[in-house]
Amino acid sequence: VAVLVADGLSPFEFAVACEVFGYDRAEPGVAWYRMLVVAPAPGLVRTDMGFRIEAKHGLRALSGAHTIVVCPATGAEAMSEPVLAALRRAHRRGARVMSLCTGAFTLAAAGLLDGRRATTHWAHATQLAAQYPRIEVDPGVLYVDGGTVLTSAGSAASVDLCLHVVRLDFGAEVAATTARRMVVPPHRDGGQAQFIDQPFADTADMGAERFTDSLTWALEHLDEPMSVEDLARRSAMSPRTFARRFRAATGTTPHRWIVRQRVLLAQRLLETSDTPVDLVASRSGFGTTTNLRYHFQREVRTGPSAYRRTFQVRPEADADGGQLRSVPTTETKETISPG
């Protein structure tokens, strides 16, 4: 993983990348990422807080990277032609390119977002859209996974995108472990919409309290059929009000949330057990395999058994430890389908 920095670097997003990709959090015998800090010119890089960090590698290091993380930076060289060219070259070669926060502007300048859906910090979304009309800017999500090009929203959404990438590479279980060590929730649902309308805690937030009971109940009963109306009743609200409050507080709709939790559960079951797929389907509440496959494919971009083949953990199986689980390359991920 090459983390691209430049003068005017915003330390927070950079630190998030370090936190996720830099520390070796792997279990023994499992390969983790190897992270390099890359700058247009190796040496000291000024952060926008005034202190400096040292980048040991120059742009050349991008040519060997499997993943490139573009950090937000205000300095002119962040958008300089050599940087843009190196990014284009890497992407053409098949590297996975991701931006944090306003790092999206660098990807946009490189033309890598043209014709794609992308996001950035909500306060800069209009500017991005105006400056690059060919980009379909979605200011309402935490991140956009475009397959080989990924973008994330402001500051803390970097955590969400980085963990998402870990989930793609190592599976939901490892991603959840990483999240736990970072002491953040494993998966934040909903978009940044929730932060636009209500910059500070408000009545909408109080309403969120009323969800928690019914939602923890839902998490424990994912395998049972449950309708939105059930959840509404458990929260002592009319379905209409429940849906409305739910959206205001979480950014998603109730049904979408349930589906997502079910997919997460299915991922866990596939990774950590030998449960046959049709049983996984019923245990995760999808009922039929057709249904499981439909939603699994949509969220994870692979089918259930392919996912298991890549991520299933073999507990005491290979004690030789020599076989490192490699970071899957592009084979696991198909490019996004236009639908």
Next chain:
DNA sequence: CTAAACCGCCGCCACC
């Protein structure tokens, strides 16, 4: 994979 039934979401509006 397709078709058709079904259900959730959301805008609208009357109501509290």
Next chain:
DNA sequence: GGGGTGGCGGCGGTTT
């Protein structure tokens, strides 16, 4: 009269 609520119905996504 402001701000929230709940019912209705059409649309589009989900399930069969």
